[in-house]
Amino acid sequence: MKTRGVLRWHTAGLLLAVLVIVALPYAVTRFSSQSMREAAALLTHSNVVKATTYRLAYLTRDSESAIYRLLAGDSNDLTQQRKELAGREVPALLRQLRAMTRDNPDQQVRIGALENAITGRITLMNQASARLQQGDPAGARQSLRDAGDLFVINDDIAGIVQAEDNLLESRQVAAHRQAFNNSVVLGVTALAQLLLLGIIVVMSERQIGQRQLAETREGRAVRRSRLIFQAVREPIALFDEKLNSLLVNNAFAELYGMDSQHGSVQLEQIGDGAWSDTVLLQRLNDVLLLDRELWDHDMIQRTADGTDRHVVINARRLQPHDTETPALLLTVSDITTRALAEQKVNELNRQLEGKITQLSDVNRELEAFSYSVSHDLRAPLRHISGFARKLEQHLGDRTDDKTTHYIDVISSSAQRMALLIDDLLVFSRLGRGALRLQAVDMQSLVEEARALSESAVPERRIAWSIEPLPMVIADENMLRTVWQNLLGNAVKYTGHCDVARIEVSVKQDRRGDYEFTVADNGAGFDMQFADKLFGVFQRLHRNSEFPGNGIGLANVRRIIARHGGRVWAEAEPGQGARFHFSLPATDTAGAHT
C-alpha cells in the first residue's frame, strides 16, 4: 500500500518536471518570437510611413523643380512628365499614409496639415504651370514663390518623421523590455530545469543505493539461509512435484550417499532403495497433491553406511505463490540411538517388572510364612500348656512340689514363646500393611501414652515436661505405638530413680522436618552398643533388671522409617537417655508409603 502511494507521487512529480522543463520554455520562446516578429513588423511599418512621407516631399519638390526648369526654357518630355507626377501620385500616397497611421490620432492631425500644405502647393504649382503656358513667366515665378512661402511642408514632414521615430523608439524600448523579461523567464526556467534534474539525479541515486543495499541484504540473507540449510545436522531435502530433488543439504546427501555434485535425482533412486517403500511414496504424493502433512512417519531405512536406521520422516507441501508449482519439503530424523535407548529402557523396565514380581513373590512367601508362624507355631505351644495342665489334673493328689514346678516352667515357657511369636508378628505386620495417612495430633497421642505408662506404675513419682506438639500427617496407630514404646521405655528405665524426669520436646528445621525428642534421667546405656538398640530382640539390660522382649525400639525404627524419618539415641550409663526421631515435612510424608 505504502509503496503504491509513493509510486503515485513519483509519477505526479515526474509529470510536473516534464511540464516545467519542456512546456514552459516552449511557451516562453514561442511568445518571445511572436513579439519579435511583431516588433519587426512595427519597424517596417514605421519605415514605410517615413518613406511615404519622404516620397510625398520628393514628388512635390521634383514637380516644383520641373516647373523651374520649364521656366528656364529647358522643355522636354521628361520634364513635362515630372511636372505632372506630383499631381498624379500625391493623393494616393496621402490615402496610403492615412490608412497606415489610422491608429494614431496625432499623426492623422499632422498628415492632415501636410495634406493641406501639399494640396495648396500643388494648386499654386498648377497655377504657375498654367501661367507659364499662357506666356507669363513672371506670374509663374510669382506663383512658385508664393507656393514656397505660403505652403511650407518641411516642418510637417519633419514632424511626421519625428513622431514616427519617437513611436519606433518607444516600441523598441518595449520590445527590449519584453526580450529582457523573456530572457529572465528563460533563465529561471533553465535554473528550474537544472534544479529538477539535480533532484531527479539525487533521488534516483538514492533509490539505486537503497535497492543495492536491499539486494546486498537479501543476498546476505540468502547466503546465510543456505549456510544454515547446509549446516543443519538434520537431513533436509526439497523435491519438485515429480519427486525430483531440487535442493539437498549435506546431512541428507551424506546419509543417503549422494554425490555432492549431484544433479536432480528422482527420490526413488536415492540411497539404493531407501525410498522405494510404496506406502511412503503414496503418502508423499498425498502431501503434494492433497496438501496433507506427513507427520512423524516411523520407518526403518537402510542408509549409505549399510546400517538399518530407525528414522522419522516429516513432509509438507511448500507453495510460496499460487502460480508456482508446489514443492515437497522432506526432513529425516535419525532416531536409531533414541530407539536403542528406548529399547534399553524398555528392557530395564521389563527387568524391573521381573524384580517387582519376584519381590511380590517374596512378600507373598513372607506373608505365608508369618501366617504359618501365627497359626502353626502357636498350636503346639497351646498343646504343651494344655497337656501340662491335663497332666497336672491327671496326677491329682500324686503331685509333689517338684512336679508342680516342672509343670509351671513348661507352661510359662510356652506362654513366653507365644508372646515372642506375637511380637514378631506385630513387627512383621508393621512392615507390610499400607500406611493409613491422616492428620495426627501428637499432643493427644503423647498424653494417651503417658497415661498408659503411668497407670502401670501408680506408685512412682514422675516429673513430666511436655512441650506443645504439632499436628502431623502420619499413620495414627503406628505413631501411637511409637509414643507408647518411647514413653514406656522412659518410665521403665527410670524405675530406680526417686523422681523420674521425662521430657518430650520438638523442633522444626528450615525444610519443615520435625524432630521429636524424649529425654529421661534413667539408667541410660553405653553408646558403644547403640547400634544394637534398634535390632529385633536385642537388649542392653538384663531381664531381671528391666524386663522386656527387645522388640519395642525395633518397631519404632520400622515405623519411623516407613514415614521417611529416622530414629537415633544418645545416652551415658546412669545419666539418662535421649531418643530422637524425625518426621519429614508433611507434604512429602506420603512419598514413603
Added chain:
Amino acid sequence: MNKKDLRTILLVEDSLADAEMAMDALAEAHLANPVVHVEDGVECMDYLYARGAWESREAGDPAVILLDIKMPRMSGLDVLTRMREDERMRRIPVVILSSSREESDLARSWDLGANAYVIKPVDVDQFFDAVRTLGQFWAVLNQAPEQD
C-alpha cells in the same frame, strides 16, 4: 429335656490335640448337648448334608459349629462360604475358632457371615474358659429359630 437342648455342637478341627482339649473344655461346661467332632471341611459338609459317613445320623442342624480355619482339603472359610450360599444352612450359627490373629482372616470371616471369631488362647486356662463359655452361650443361651 426338650428337643432344643439335644441339638449337637459340631466341632470342626483337624488338630486332634486341639480337639481333645476342646472336648474336655466342653465336658467341663456340663452341657447336655452331644458334641460331634469332624476333622476337616469336607467331612463337615458331609455331616451338614447327612451324606457319606453321616448318612444315617439323626436329623437336625447343629446348635453351633465351632469351625477352625486352616484345615486340609477344605478350609473353614470355604465351609462358611458354602453354608451362607445355601438357603437351608444360612442361619446355623458359626463360631470361628482359630489360632490366626491375621487381620485378613478376621475380615474375611466377618464378611462371609461368621457369628463370632475367637482366637484360640495359648494360655490353657484362657482356652478352657473360652471354649466353655462358647458352648454355654450358643447351646443354652442363644435362641435360634425353630427348625423346619
